[in-house]
Amino acid sequence: MSGTTEIDPAAAKAEIIAYAKKRGALVVGVADLAAIERIAPPGHRPSDIMPRVKSVIALGVGGQTQGAWSVPAKAMAYFGSTETRAYSCAYGLSFFIENRFQTPSIYCPPDMDNEAGPRVPMQSLKLHAELAGIGARSLAGDILLHPEFGYMYFASVFTELELPADAPLAENPCPAPSCVDMYRKVGQTPCMKFCPVQCLSGRIDDAGRQAEMHYDMAACAEMTQQYEAVPAVIAAALAAEDAAARTDALFDPDNKMLWYKMSVGSGGLLAQCFECMRVCPIATRAPQADPIRRSKLGS
Amino acid sequence: MTQGLSRRQLGITDAMIDAYGETIFRLSNNHQIRRGDPVRDKDFAAIDAHRHELGMSDAEIAARIGLLSAQVTFIRNLEERRRFRTGHYHMLNRLGGGRRFRADRMTPFQDHFRYSEAALGLRAALAFDPERVRCYVERGLWRSDTLRGWIERHARERPDAPAIIDGGRVITYAALGRRVATLAAGLYHAGVRPGEVVAVQLLNTVEHLEGFLALSWLGAVMSTLYMTFREADLAAQLTHSRACALIVPEAIGEFRPAEWALAHRGELPHLRTVIVVGAPPAGAIAHDALAAEARPLPDDLPVPSAADPFLLLYTSGTTSAPKGVPLNSHQMLTNARLGIVEHDIRAGDVVLSAAPFGHLYALYSVQMALCAGAAVLLLPRFTPPDLVKTIAAGRASHVFAGPAHLAACQAANSFAGADLASLRLIVLSGSVVPPDLVRAVGPHLRNGTISQLWGMTELQAGLYTRPGDPLERAATSAGRASPGTEVRIADENGRAVPTGGDGELQVRGPSVFAGYYDNPAATAAAFAADGWFRSGDIGSMDSSGNVTLSGRIKDVINRGGVKYNPQEVELLIERHPAVVQCAIVPVADARMGERACCFAVLKPGAALDLEGLCAFLTTQGVAKYKLPEQLKIRAELPLTATRKVIKSRLAPSA
Incomplete structure (x- = not known):
């Protein structure tokens, strides 16, 4: 592949954004690589997996119909997840950059760090997206929100193509004015109040901005990350008192769902929980989450 | 690694x-x-x-x-x-669509399902033969009826129709639905949980009826206590039933049940809550407070199903210690639903029970009224004048009573000139129905008739005559099987007896209980090898299926190898002008094996000796071997709530 000296970075960025949006991205940005390298801990920096990386492109995919936010929670768990759409978009974008600009690119692995185990991502897609200006941290466990697109899933592309970086969002849309009002009255925002495992808390300052965000990720994981249920089930079976209890531990209806999910590779799964987003005015009323409305707005 | x-x-x-x-x-x-x-x-x-x-x-x-x-x-x-704990996502399942999690309203699923050991034990006692269950479901007999479902339906379809009439006070179905839901919430917040037993010792009052419905609404189980029960009986039943709560009046005569229960909590390990209709003593809860509960039932509390335990009633115990009979809605409400057509109960009718709500017979009448959308007319305490007056004032269409109730009215001449025009049917049950009583009362019913019903706690209504039957059939027969119920007359070896022959009445059907609570020996003895319930009653069946009962197997006297049932003799003795009530029991005898001893209550000022009694019976055509050989005069006989004599408590040697 050739170098990037003949490429106009701004024009390349425009082409990249256009391609990603055509592939379904709602919003695309380029993060400040130096800032990422400065903030991410060793082992989790872009240069740790792509030493010659010059740019980190973050994109967001998502959008739910209004109806989607009102379906039963267990149904929401199935179609609330749009991360695979984000990943496929980023996957295509990495090929696009290589083909169009002959510059090595990778689709950033969106997975956990196999040396550290679950709950430790290899790369923080959140950090990329935040610095790329396509989302800001919310009181809902730092889920990124966008003032126009609401709640999205994010994916990243690393490339040796040098692109001009975007700035983070100038304003954080969280907390929304209605959430501030609620906080003033009851001491909680909707996401805090309605979290089924009560994993959220925090404080809003006098100016209506986030002062503190407290997130009990361990509690959240018990609700949303069923992969840990699998070894837990097997451990329970091993510790069972007798053969009948052992069989029950493996084959009870809950656990059979786990085996089913594993067998079919279903990822949007058993217990993805969207309750904090279901009550979030930014997520549920994002003006451009609706593709029809978006097209009318000419976005 | x-x-x-x-x-x-x-x-x-x-x-x-x-x-x-x-x-x-x-x-x-x-x-x-x-x-x-x-x-x-x-x-x-x-x-x-x-x-x-x-x-x-x-x-x-x-x-x-x-x-x-x-x-x-x-x-x-x-x-x-x-x-890491698994299973949290059950909370999501409970949220449903559009609802929001609220910590104060959410109970973990495991806690919801955390039935007490007593509740699980009671549930386990409803161990029906799976083949019979399949049969009842496939035939449409068990249709998942619940009292809650019926009340909600009537509240929706006929909100202004009367559901309960208590003197001049009328509670409509719409109001009943609200009141029962509130009381159910009150019971819940007082600590009563689905599947748990709540003992109730109340007269036939609004509080008793609504308590029954509220417990059913909540999924708890009512266990009734007869009003005559005092310390020993209360303690025995509260202990055996594992009742977690007790609902009682402030006082029953001189007896103050709440104070007794609170004072004996240490001996009643399951009892947590005492609820009092009236002024509660310290440590008890006022029923009025529960009936005004502002908090609703938890949103995610499971709605009770027809298969859940519904009642835990104790048998009359005329011959032995009481036995707990667990019953579910499938059994009881199927029996009631199918009974309304047979008893001609319709929406708008008015049903009165002279029998106490502590007895399943009375609850049967309530269930039928609620099934049909009729009104339950309350008679808190029976006296002949009150019964007649209540029938007239409430325009009762149906009365469920015991023979003793009608006998008392007849003796008091209460029916003469009374306004019984609204009555279409009087159902008699609970003890032996004297034919002459039916023949005497029948003509008072200008627009109605009398039917006889045979039932047991173990099966509710098993046999009854129908309103269209001749009066004489109701006088002499317990009638035909209730819908869905099968009956047979069997000999000692369980073989069917030819038509007209005497034998034990045995029953099988969707209302028959599964077994006694925590009493496997009694359960084993209660069923024939092929699963039919052995009623213990002796009877015969005619070619039309009408059954005539002649006594209890355990009452049979074996005199020197000659066996006879004393019931016919008892009926004759009660015709004697000096006798109010009597019972004949066997006395062990070294030579004959058993001899008959008659216990009798005499009318005030009357006198009777054995010689005179036998002379009277002889004139009535009684065979010599059936004549009593001892006579004991008593001021009163031990009676069940339905005024049956408890023969096991009669000691001939005394």
Whole structure:
């Protein structure tokens, strides 16, 4: 592949954004690589997996119909997840950059760090997206929100193509004015109040901005990350008192769902929980989450 | 293993885990605190200052606390594994569509299903033969009826129709639905949970009826206590039933049941709550407070099903110690639903029970009224004038009574000139129905008739005559099987007896109980080898299926090898002008095996001796071997709530 000296970075960025949006991205940005390298801990920096990386492109995919936010929670768990759409978009974008600009690119692995185990991502897609200006941290466990697109899933592309970086969002849309009002009255925002495992808390300052965000990720994981249920089930079976209890531990209806999910590779799964987003005015009323409305707005 | 190394190879000890586990867990991203918005602001100084609060990498933690990174990874994962609990997503399942989680309204599923040991034991006692269950479901007999479902339906379809008439007070179905839901919530917030038994000792009052319905609404189980019960009987039944709560009046005569129960809590380990209709003593709860409960039932409390335990009633115990009979809605409400057509009960009718609600017979009448959308007319305490007056004032269409009730009215001449025009049917049950009583009362019913019903706690209504039957049939027969019920007359070996022959009445059907609660010996004795319930009653069946009962097997007297049932003799003795009531029981005899002893209650001022009694019976055509050989005069006989004599409590030697 050739170098990037003949490429106009701004024009390349425009082409990249256009391609990603055509592939379904709602919003695309380029993060400040130096800032990422400065903030991410060793082992989790872009240069740790792509030493010659010059740019980190973050994109967001998502959008739910209004109806989607009102379906039963267990149904929401199935179609609330749009991360695979984000990943496929980023996957295509990495090929696009290589083909169009002959510059090595990778689709950033969106997975956990196999040396550290679950709950430790290899790369923080959140950090990329935040610095790329396509989302800001919310009181809902730092889920990124966008003032126009609401709640999205994010994916990243690393490339040796040098692109001009975007700035983070100038304003954080969280907390929304209605959430501030609620906080003033009851001491909680909707996401805090309605979290089924009560994993959220925090404080809003006098100016209506986030002062503190407290997130009990361990509690959240018990609700949303069923992969840990699998070894837990097997451990329970091993510790069972007798053969009948052992069989029950493996084959009870809950656990059979786990085996089913594993067998079919279903990822949007058993217990993805969207309750904090279901009550979030930014997520549920994002003006451009609706593709029809978006097209009318000419976005 | 971490990165291919075992715990031992990593040098991790239990002491190390104990010392650092909590710290590592908290320093990692399992608990995150972010102050301000430093990443968006690119405020690196703030990020560095608070990095540890947002969650450190294993390497950073290792550097901070002086362990190796791999050791931190191992310990962190171990801690996460130790703390991880499965099954939280059940909360999502309970949220449904559009509802929001609220900690104060959410009970973990496991807690919802955490039936007490007593509740599970009671549920286990409803162990029906699966083949019979399949049969009842497939035939449409068990249709998942519940009282709650019926009330909700009537509240919707006929909200202004009267559901309960208590003197001049009328409670409509709409009001009943609200009142019962409120009381159910009150019971719940007083600690009563689905599946638990609540004992009730009340007259036929609004509180009793609504209590029954509220317990059913909640999924709890009512166990009735007869009003005559005092310390020993109460303690025995409360203990056996594992009742968690007791609903009683302030006083029953001189007896104050709540105070007694509170004073004996130590001997009643399951009893947690005492509820009093009236002024509660310290430590008890006022029924009025529960009936005004402002908090609703939890949104996610399961709605009771027809298969849930519904009633735990105790047999009359005329011949032995009481036995607990667990019943579910399938059994009782199927029997009632099919009964309304047979008894000609319709929406708008008015049903009165002279029998106490403590007895299943009375509850049967209530269930039928609620099924049909009729009204329950309350008669809190029976007296002949009150019964007649209530029938007239409430325009009762149906009266469910015991023979003793009608006999008392007849003796008091209460029916003469009374307004009984609204009555279409009087059903008699609970004890032996004297034919002459039916023949005497029948003509008073200008627009109605009398039917006889045979039932037991173990099966509710098994046989009855129908309104279209001739009066003489109701006088002499317990009638035909209720819909869905099968009856047979069997000999000692369980073989069917030819038509007209005497034998034991045996029953099978959708209302028949599964077994006694916590009494496997009694259960085993109650059923024939092929699963038919042995009623213990002796009878014969005619070619039309009408059954005539002639006594109880256990009452049979074996005099020198000649067996006879004393019931016919008892009926004749009660015709004697000096006798109010009598019972004949066997007395052990060295030569004859058994001889008959007659216990009798005489009318005031009357006298009777054995010689005179036998002379009277002889004129009535009684065979010599059936004549009593002892006569004991008593001021009163021990009676059940339905005024049956408890023969087991008659001691001939006394």
